[in-house]
């Protein structure tokens with residue numbers, strides 16, 4: 001089925017209340033607003049009333065009066081613009097928490113900032129907890145938000161690139177009791193402090209561990225810098241073996257429960273402040289489901305979640321009784337996730353033809369594609385392991401979602417989906433094509449015909465356009481982030497962030513950046529003028545729908561979320577400007593004044609509630 005389009009630019013105020021037989025006293029009334037409901041039957045309103053966490057009235061100010069009683073909280077919106085809460089279709093929750101509460105060095109490529117960031121985390125973390133990750137220098141060659149010309153030239157003869165290289169002396173002074181192992185964004189280089197080096201047995205007079213080059217000073221003392229073996233050019237960051245990680249793996253304990261809880265609360269705080277009221281959690285450690293349940297039972301959840309484990313877990317999901325539609329208002333299940341190729345950020349996405357700037361590579365398939373074996377029901381047909389898993393999960397009522405970036409990866413999934421439909425029958429399965437990043441014309445058409453959900457993250461376009469054409473050329477770039485054609489083909493375009501990003505790029509949770517990217521198709525610094533492949537722009541109304549109702553649809557939740565409609569959960573946001581009337585270039589600067597979840601204020605102009 002295709003979702004109705006909301007194309008009316010001017011909000012029409014429907015003066016007729018949609019009364020529940022007799023007006024009850026509401027818990028909350030918000031009135032005097034400009035409300036864009038994302039509900040085609042009732043697109044514009046001035047006021048809402050909320051009872052028991054759901055909308056009981058959406059309409060004109062006059063009609064809401066009868067819902068106000070002595071116990072009703074009344075918010076005067078003061079003419080502010082209101083839309084449904086944002087629903088982020090794709091959040092790597094665990095790594096987002098680690099990045100927000102822990103170390104983030106993506107934009108760091110100098111000693112001063114490096115030391116400062118580690119110092120900050122040292123103050124937050126419990127004594128003894130390892131400081132790890134960081135991904136320094138991610139923006140050293142391609143400045144964040146900049147256009148292609150801004151790329152820094154790296155020395156092509158230096159396999160490790162001529163990038164910032166920290167040493168233990170920078171941080172040893174304040175980390176005498178705490179192990180630190182941070183890495184460069186491409187994982188080719190790591191830096192350990194003295195405590196971590198000692199724990200790994202890396203010291204003066206001892207030979208380098210197998211497969212790792214230890215940088216040493218003139219006295220033979222390790223400097224802290226550790227190097228993985230590399231073969232390709234610095235541009236290609238596909239690392240075949242991460243020996244450093246393997247060496248330290250068993251030394252670094254899994255994060256404590258209290259650290260995970262602190263990280264969870266940090267992300268939820270951030271989400272509330274940018275208006276996110278629901279998100280899909282992509283394959284976080286199952287421990288997070290326990291944390292969610294505990295927080296829900298204590299009434300501490302401020303955002304709703306749909307948890308998606310990896311496809312390999314489909315059998316245990318089924319054993320637990322999980323199907324599409326499982327869960328409650330706060331925590332939901334029903335989908336599983338797989339990955340079949342790499343990413344654009346390090347040229348590992350899988351294409352039919354070689355990379356324009358690297359004729360020897362078409363990108364990679366992930367392990368889940370192997371082994372390729374004969375299909376049990378047709379000896380002439382070769383089948384990937386992914387397809388065997390997908391057929392079974394689909395037959396058992398699990399929703400499929402698969403990451404595909406390159407055109408061949410997307411094409412393979414369209415082929416596979418055709419076979420799944422042929423074998424398991426036609427049904428409302430809402431196959432989620434995750435990222436749908438570069439697609440051929442034929443596959444865009446097929447995605448529409450099979451009513452695929454294009455689970456895209458529009459900020460990727462703003463970020464990747466900086467180097468996209470250099471890597472895959474102009475013709476293939478035409479099919480990149482082709483949101484307009486996907487939408488028109490009949491695919492359901494759903495938005496989110498992919499936070500916290502890849503090891504090469506940061507994707508922020510703020511939905512305004514995604515709306516801005518989808519509507520303008522420009523980088524954050526406003527280039528190119530007129531937008532990159534501007535024929536693929538969406539309207540702002542469509543972009544809002546993609547970030548709310550369409551993501552609810554993508555999770556079989558459109559009956560409970562995604563629009564400001566009587567009977568749905570009262571999740572909505574009050575914004576600093578009217579997205580429908582401002583200049584599209586200004587969308588990225590719009591802020592959230594209030595976020596309400598289930599009719600309760602969870603964020604208000606700079607202050608997180610609860």
Ligand SMILES: [Zn+2]
Nearest residue numbers: 090092282498
């Ligand atoms: Zn992802």
